[in-house]
Structures are given as structure tokens and as C-alpha cells.
Amino acid sequence: MRTGGTPDRKRLYRRLGAICTFANFDGALFVFVYLVAITHAVGRYGWFADAVALTLFGIAALAVEAWWSQRGWDRALAWLPEERPPTAAEQKATLRLPLEEAAKSFVAWAAASVLFPLYAVLVDGLGTGHAIRVAVTVFDGGLVTCAIVFLLFERALRPVFARALASEPPREVTTVGVRPRLLLTWALGSAVPFAGLAVLPFAAGSANGRDDIAGAVVALSLAGLLVGLLMTVITARTVADPLETLQDAIAKVGKGQLDVSVPVDDGGQVGLLQSGVNEMVSGLRERHRLADLFGRHVGTDVAELALEQGSGLVSEQRESTAMFVDLIGSTALAEVLAPEQVVETLNAFFGAVAKAVAAEGGWVNKFEGDGALCVFGAPAAQPDHAARALRAARLLRHELARLAAAHPGIDAGIGISSGTVVAGNVGTEQRYEYTVIGRPVNEAARLTDLAKGRSGRVVAAEGAIQRASEEASRWTTLGTVALRGQSAPTAIFEPVEVREPVG
Secondary structure (H helix, E strand, C coil): CCCCCCCHHHHHHHHHHHHHHHHHHCCCHHHHHHHHHHCCCCCCCCHHHHHHHHHHHHHHHHHCCCCCHHHHHHHHHCCCCCCCCCCHHHHHHHHHHHHHHHHHHHHHHHHHHHHHHHHHHHCCCCCCCHHHHHHHHHHHHHHHHHHHHHHHHHHHHHHHHHHCCCCCCCCCCCCCCHHHHHHHHHHHHHHHHHHHHHHHHHHHHHHHCCCCCCHHHHHHHHHHHHHHHHHHHHHHHHHHHHHHHHHHHHHHHHHCCCCCCCCCCCCCHHHHHHHHHHHHHHHHHHHHHHHHHHHHHHHHHHHHHHHHHHCCCCCCEEEEEEEEEEEHHHHHHHCCCCHHEEEEEEEEHHHHHHHHHHHHHCEEEEECCCCCEEEEEECCCCCCCHHHHHHHHHHHHHHHHHHHHHCCCCCCCCEEEEEEEEEEECCCCEEEEECCCCCCCHHHHHHHHHHHCCCCCCEEHHHHCCCCCCHHEEEEEEEEEECCCCCEEEEEEEHHHHHHCCC
């Protein structure tokens, strides 16, 4: 058989040609053994003449089939050496190669089922009954050949199918499905041998006067067992191998590995299943990405609450602590630094805030310009929310002092207040955000302005200190101050290590 194109295609053509030769040889051997060795139906010129006639026909038929197949392969696989995705027509033609090759083999065997009965009558001088048996036997041999060609072609072309379906997975069944493949295996491994056994008494009796057919029965039975086993193994691998790959992929997805991709190498139901798994994993990756982005925007606790409760303007009262952080001198920074440096400085500042708050189990409710509102005790309940907020404030103060060496100008006031807030979704059904509203939030913002004027840069209200348990011992009183918007004075505190008298 002529080959052409790239070395990969040459190797593929040689393999496909070998499959065709092997399958046709098996079919011819089945016919010859059944007619000559089993039924002993030999014409006037003996079995050698019949073998020569069968061989000559086989060589001629293989040559014609090779030429015909070569043209079909070149058309269907024109995209392969060009290293490009196939067109829709080329993809369909590629997936249909096993079935079309089996059909081409069947044409040759159909012709043989007409010619050899004529040969039996005109050359061998046998009767019409024998000619009919020859026709039926040759036809059965054609079925054997076609089944072998289809199953082995389908197996050999799996890598090519994977490349053909890589850019456009199948949306519908475009080739023979699982059920027809199983029927082919049954026909090859059971139906043909059993049919031979069924007609054997009549064939043997007519040809040799009811000779002993025990040997023929044993031969056909063994042939059925061996061929059936071979074809069953091939079909089982055709179905089981991709299913095992799918099983492994699904197991990985179950463990959270979403970078799984299954090669789609089948145009039937198995290919649809492979494509479906890939689409499922792609959807899971997208949902995971959206969930990650959602969590980064609103915080992990809020994201989990939203997934648990669903949409809606739901709110509740909570005991929590608000910590407000505001950058000092941000306007001056914008005038001195280049825009990209301002962004870099703000990112470093917000990164330090997020790190300190997360270390104590709080969440950053929102970044507002050059400030941040951080919450402890909502949405997840935290009995020690005040202590967490106070520790986070002290940690953040030290972190900002460290960052100031690399980013001159980073400095911030920190205010902390505890009490009852309303926590929930604020906005409309079309767009809302989870936040906290109440006196502690407003008080923390006012204390932040006060903290900017003190060297320690951290001020906490008495309500937070009273709820802080052991953490309260690390804070010392500064007396009371009158905060804007409040009728009564507010007792305030700062960390012991930055003790400074009130000016």
C-alpha cells in the first residue's frame, strides 16, 4: 500500500494496512478451512486449485481495496500532516473511518460470495446445493472480516480521534456506539461459529454421506472460543479503558483537583461522556474561580453565609467589635509620589491591614479610599471578638511601623469600639452588600481621628476594653473625651507600651 505524508502518518497507514491484511486473511482462512478441511467439499481439481483461486482473488481484492482505502484516508486525514484542527467535515470523516473501512471490506466479500459459488458450479463441477453453502460461508467470512476491521481500526485510531476532537468535542453520536460494538463482538465470537455448527450436519452429510463430524465440531468450537475471547478483550478495552480514565478523573475532582482534563477519543456515547466530564470540570473551575473572587471581595465568612442563606435583604443584631483604620496624609502622598507609587503604597498598607485582621479571625468589611472598616464577631459569632480586635490593632501598629521603612509615609490611625450592631445585607434585591451598622462603627471612626493625633496611633473605647478579658491588661486609660455626635463623654484607652499623657 502506498503511503505518504509525515512519518507519523506513514506509520499510521502501515498499521491500518496491516489490520486490513490480517482481517482479510483471517476471513479467507475461515472460509477455506470450513469448506475444505471441515466439510471436505473439494471439487474436481482438488483443494490446491481452490486455494490458488482464493489466493489470486484475495490479492486482486486487497490491491483494489488498498487503492480505495488510501484515497479515503488521504481525504479524511488531510488535516493531520498540516498540524491544524480538522474542519467539521474532516472530523466527521475521520470518526467514520472504521465503519467505512469495514464497508469497503464487505464490498469485496460480497463480490466473492457471488463469484465463488459460480466457480464451484462452473469449474469444480459441484451442485447447486454446494454453491449455496459456498455463498453462505463466504458471506459469513465477510462478516468476520468486517467485524475485525472495524474493532481493530477503532482501536488503532484512538489517538487520531483524540486530536480530531480536541478543538470541538462531539455534541451527538457520530459513530457506532457501545451497543452495536457489543453486537459485533457477539456476531464474531458466537453467531458465526454457532451458525457453522448448525449447518454442519447438512453440509457434511451432503458432501460425504453423513461422515463423522466430531472433529469439525471441536474445530469450530475452538475457533469460536479463541476468536470470541480475542474480540471480547478488544471490545472490553475499548469501553473499559476510557471509563477507567473517567473514574480516575472524577476521583481527582472529588479531592478538589480541578485541573483535570480527559482526552476525548470517541465519537459515540463514550465520547459524549468524556466531553461531558470535561465540561463539568470546566464549570466547576469557573464556579471555584467566581467563589474565590467573591470571597476576596466580601470575605470568606460573608461568602459562606451568602451561600448558606441565599439572596435577600436579611439582617440581625450582633455583639461585635469594629476597628477602623485610616491612612494619615494620603493627600500629601498623592502629591509627592507618582501614581504607580501611590498605588503600591496603598496596596502595601491594605495588605498589612488584611494580614493583621485575618490573623485574629476578623474580616475587612470594606476598603474606603485610604481607610478600612474591619469587623470581629460578625457574620461568624466570636465570644472574644473584642480581645481579637484589640490584639489585631496592636499587631497592625507594629506592622505599619515596619512597613514605613520601605514605604515612607505609611502611617495610620486605628480606632476600636464594641457593642451591638445590625449586621446584614444593605441595598436592594438587585444589588446589595453585607455590612455592619451601629454606634460601635461610628465610634470607631471618631476614635480613628483622635488616634491620628497621638504617637501610639491606636485608641480603643471603654466598651471594647470591658469585653476583652485578659487582653484588657495590655491597655491603659487615657481618661474621657467628648466625641462628635455623642451626648456623653467616652472613656478611651491605648496600649500600655505607647503610654502617653493626654494633651
